[in-house]
Amino acid sequence: MTNQLKTIKVQGGKEYAEVHTRVNYFRSQPQYKNWGEETMIIKEAEDMSWVVMKTIITYPDGRIASTGHAFERQDGSRINERNHVENCETSALGRALGKLGIGSDGSIASYEEVANAIDNQNKDSKKEKEYILHTDNWAKALKFIVNQRDSGKDLEEIIKTLEDNKYGKLEINEIAEIKKAYEGNK
Secondary structure, three states: OHHHOOOEEOOOOOEEOOHHHHHHHHHHOHHHOOOEEEEEEEEEOOOOOEEEEEEEEEOOOOOEEEEEEEEEEOOOOOOHHHHHHHHHHHHHHHHHHHHOOOOOOOOOOOHHHHHHHHHHHHHHHHOOOOOHHHOOOHHHHHHHHHHHHHOOOOHHHHHHHHHHHHHOOOOHHHHHHHHHHHOOOO
16 A cells, blocks of 8 residues: 555455545645645536535645546435535545545545445345336436436437436337437437
């Protein structure tokens, strides 16, 4: 592990320096004196059910030394039910510090990201795929497609959103139906 920071073992036996350890190191080391750090929300759902954040770490003269981005959904895991915004901030900061080599052995994921990935992998392996055309709420899906189109999203973005957020990999006939709806032929 870089910088000989205190680590914990995560699933798979890999050593991991928690973000608070990385932050303490960054704040206490003379070589980082007068460096800056800023984290901001760069995009969020209207209801704050998901958020994208960016952390920028700067040299004392204001030049960017590193950045880190993170995305968290409130329903993404049990950890995120109440603290998805805070977890997103921590993840973005951890990634930015990891890119500087602080507490990184080449991996820059935050502990929360690792935990969420494991949790989501377990959920995904247990749930059956629900295909969009088999849903009893096709009308709601059509409305979603049209609203997304009208807000300026292209067809590929809409398909990716549907696959990522609910339905898994769509079948060719489903994509064809979505394309018809997108083009106003449904």
